[in-house]
Amino acid sequence: MLVDPVHGTQRPAFDKGRLDAALSAASGEKYDSRRLPFATFEFSSDALWISFDLGSTRWSCDTRVYRCAPIAKLDSDGAPSPDKKRIAFIRDYNLWVRDLVSGEEFQLTTDGVKDFGYATDNPGFHHSNHALLAWSPDSRKLATFQADERGVGEMYLVRAKQGHPELEAWKYPVAGDRVITTIQRVIVDVDHRRVIRLQTPPDPYRSSSGVDLDSAANELADVQWAPDGSHLAFVSTSRDHKLAQFRIADASTGAVRNIFEERVSTFFVLNIGLAAYVAPLGVTWRYLPASNELIWYSARDNWEHLYLYDLTTGKLKRQITSGDWNVTDLVRVDETKRTVYFMAVGRESGRHPYFLHFYKTGLDGGDTTLLTPENATHDISLAPSGESFVDSYSTPDMPSTAVLRDMNGKLIRVLERSDISKLKAAGWKPPIPITVKARDGVTDLYGLMFKPTNFDEGRKYPIINWIYPGPSIGSVHDWRFAATRGNAQCLAELGFVVVAINGMGTPFRSRQFQGAYYGNMGDNTLPDQVAAMTELARRYSWIDLNRAGIYGHSGGGYAAADAMFRYPDFFKVGISTSGNHDQGSFTDQWGEAFQGLLERKPDGSSTYDNQANPAIAKNLKGHLMLMHGMLDDDVTPYLTLLVVDALIKANKDFDLVMLPYDRHLYSVGTSAYVARRSWDYFVRYLLGAEPPHEYQFHIPKDVSITGYDLL
Numbered sequence: 001m002l003v004d005p006v007h008g009t010q011r012p013a014f015d016k017g018r019l020d021a022a023l024s025a026a027s028g029e030k031y032d033s034r035r036l037p038f039a040t041f042e043f044s045s046d047a048l049w050i051s052f053d054l055g056s057t058r059w060s061c062d063t064r065v066y067r068c069a070p071i072a073k074l075d076s077d078g079a080p081s082p083d084k085k086r087i088a089f090i091r092d093y094n095l096w097v098r099d100l101v102s103g104e105e106f107q108l109t110t111d112g113v114k115d116f117g118y119a120t121d122n123p124g125f126h127h128s129n130h131a132l133l134a135w136s137p138d139s140r141k142l143a144t145f146q147a148d149e150r151g152v153g154e155m156y157l158v159r160a161k162q163g164h165p166e167l168e169a170w171k172y173p174v175a176g177d178r179v180i181t182t183i184q185r186v187i188v189d190v191d192h193r194r195v196i197r198l199q200t201p202p203d204p205y206r207s208s209s210g211v212d213l214d215s216a217a218n219e220l221a222d223v224q225w226a227p228d229g230s231h232l233a234f235v236s237t238s239r240d241h242k243l244a245q246f247r248i249a250d251a252s253t254g255a256v257r258n259i260f261e262e263r264v265s266t267f268f269v270l271n272i273g274l275a276a277y278v279a280p281l282g283v284t285w286r287y288l289p290a291s292n293e294l295i296w297y298s299a300r301d302n303w304e305h306l307y308l309y310d311l312t313t314g315k316l317k318r319q320i321t322s323g324d325w326n327v328t329d330l331v332r333v334d335e336t337k338r339t340v341y342f343m344a345v346g347r348e349s350g351r352h353p354y355f356l357h358f359y360k361t362g363l364d365g366g367d368t369t370l371l372t373p374e375n376a377t378h379d380i381s382l383a384p385s386g387e388s389f390v391d392s393y394s395t396p397d398m399p400s401t402a403v404l405r406d407m408n409g410k411l412i413r414v415l416e417r418s419d420i421s422k423l424k425a426a427g428w429k430p431p432i433p434i435t436v437k438a439r440d441g442v443t444d445l446y447g448l449m450f451k452p453t454n455f456d457e458g459r460k461y462p463i464i465n466w467i468y469p470g471p472s473i474g475s476v477h478d479w480r481f482a483a484t485r486g487n488a489q490c491l492a493e494l495g496f497v498v499v500a501i502n503g504m505g506t507p508f509r510s511r512q513f514q515g516a517y518y519g520n521m522g523d524n525t526l527p528d529q530v531a532a533m534t535e536l537a538r539r540y541s542w543i544d545l546n547r548a549g550i551y552g553h554s555g556g557g558y559a560a561a562d563a564m565f566r567y568p569d570f571f572k573v574g575i576s577t578s579g580n581h582d583q584g585s586f587t588d589q590w591g592e593a594f595q596g597l598l599e600r601k602p603d604g605s606s607t608y609d610n611q612a613n614p615a616i617a618k619n620l621k622g623h624l625m626l627m628h629g630m631l632d633d634d635v636t637p638y639l640t641l642l643v644v645d646a647l648i649k650a651n652k653d654f655d656l657v658m659l660p661y662d663r664h665l666y667s668v669g670t671s672a673y674v675a676r677r678s679w680d681y682f683v684r685y686l687l688g689a690e691p692p693h694e695y696q697f698h699i700p701k702d703v704s705i706t707g708y709d710l711l
Helices: 016-027 421-425 488-493 526-539 555-566 588-594 613-619 638-649 668-687
Strands: 002-004 009-011 049-054 057-062 067-073 086-091 094-099 105-107 116-118 141-148 154-159 166-171 182-189 194-197 223-225 231-237 243-250 256-263 286-288 293-298 305-310 316-319 326-334 339-345 356-362 377-382 388-395 398-406 411-417 432-437 444-450 461-466 497-502 543-553 571-577 623-629 655-659
Touching: 016 057, 016 067, 094 116, 141 223, 223 286, 256 293, 286 326, 293 326, 305 326, 326 377, 339 377, 432 497, 432 526, 444 488, 444 526, 461 526, 461 668, 488 497, 488 668, 497 526, 526 543, 526 555, 543 555, 543 668, 555 571, 555 613, 555 623, 571 668, 613 638, 623 638, 623 668, 655 668
Parallel strands: 356 377, 461 497, 461 543, 543 571, 571 623, 623 655
Antiparallel strands: 002 009, 049 057, 057 067, 086 094, 094 105, 116 141, 141 182, 154 166, 182 194, 223 231, 231 243, 243 256, 286 293, 293 305, 305 316, 326 339, 339 356, 377 388, 388 398, 398 411, 432 444, 444 497
16 A cells, blocks of 8 residues: 555555566566565655666666666665665675676675685574675675684585485584684775774674574674774674674774773673564664764663764763663664664553553653553554554554554554454454563563463363573564464364463563573573463363473573473473573574573583583483474474484384474475374373374465474
């Protein structure tokens, strides 16, 4: 829809049927107007043309006569310039640029070699050919790095095939390695093909916005350009994530000025949760060269807030936001009006502490204004002019409504209301929000409960915990409306009560809450899960606590197996998929951030012993099924095999499913198989019934799902 916020009018952005026909005719492919092949597009300045990316081609369509034509070839691994005229990419470990109009290519760097290449996207737990960099606003320079992987340990995977298998090898530092990947920061003057090395020591391959150098915007994280491209601001993060140093580089000379640093006792993360779920920009600090200031993000008072710094002195000018609540994303800064717009949670009393709201406040003081009044979680999309925004709000049990507001929060018009009448007619029911006490009996925890749609209070239902333990996200990482949430409601329909609870050690609460098990990742929020499930069983007579199960994927898989080993008399059945069962064999970026640096003691023990599942696998009493993709280059399959070895040595019965061709995110076909095996396992061992033999999933062809939709 195309909305005029000044006149309050609304009309379709284009005729989908005619656009489908025009694009099909121009491309030779058949497209369905009900499901156009692009998710985002851009208007021309006069709103008469739209442009979008389709595969490796950028297209433009005239919406007056509905004529479409390809305008540029793209490189999915390349980084396009802001003016869309160039794209930077990696070739033979060096940076190149292609002119998107003429197709001309030219080389920017010449000294890149294997294990010491430019713009390398390889934190270990994923690796690609994507060029990791940040263009200057004028498209004349780019900021990147030369990644030094020399001497870094390698990881290996083997792809099964008829005849000789294929070996995949890449650099993958793990916690405790003597040598890890470091980066030497550079600025490249594209027009003059000149490389300027920043005059600062190499940084660990780290960022303050998470555990990777790739931001949510798919570009180099923790760097920001001055509007004129004269200077580059960046943050250097220490290997243990406890020190962040803010610096500014002269883009013409490479001279670097240290402005200030912040050190913490646990982990310093400039993003309260994973960028994909919270911060569209991936960073929550803002470089303001026009006023010689910096907006910084810190939890120094136990809550995530914004602070204003003077860039000349490096001294704090004032705290911009304060209180027992968290800023989650710095959305916009109006430097002329000295106003900052941000997302936050937990500020409004009497509301759900995980619901996101949009606010504004002054850089120089003044009241903080709530711009999204509804008691719901809000998604914000700003107009390019900065004069209005689209607000889409919902709750887990209330479908979304999209409205248009001005920058004071005043409602301009309602845009759309989701219609779930067909869902309800089919018998669908929403999950039930729950509040329980944590392990301390004082702290409130929040979650969702899923019950069968044919629920009978006179029955006793086994209870299954769907877990993700943090520290980056919780079991419920998204509080928006969703018709389905993974496998939870499916399991409920089989005769279970399923719960997902955000325990202590997960984000969006105080920093003390999120850091509850720092240095002891084997905690996995399990004391909270047990306390919460016990409380629910006391509250609801229809919950049978003697039949408790647990499942999870990735960190949740780690926690699910951990639960079976640490609480073997409580959890009777567990399913662990692709778990990172020992941080000492997982990426250095994860364990060293949340468990701390690995220290080996004279007696042979280490500071990582308290979190390793293989060390406690001997405690297993119930039924445990382990699954893992053999081509998982994130959480490698060896982490599950270490648990398997420990279980064999302890003479324990267990079930193992290895998926030959799947990575960390399973294919849809494999996920359907994993879901079916999971249903069978819980039905057989927790419900005490025999499931149908080799039940076959039938997914309609016009339904678009991913592997995670079935986990």
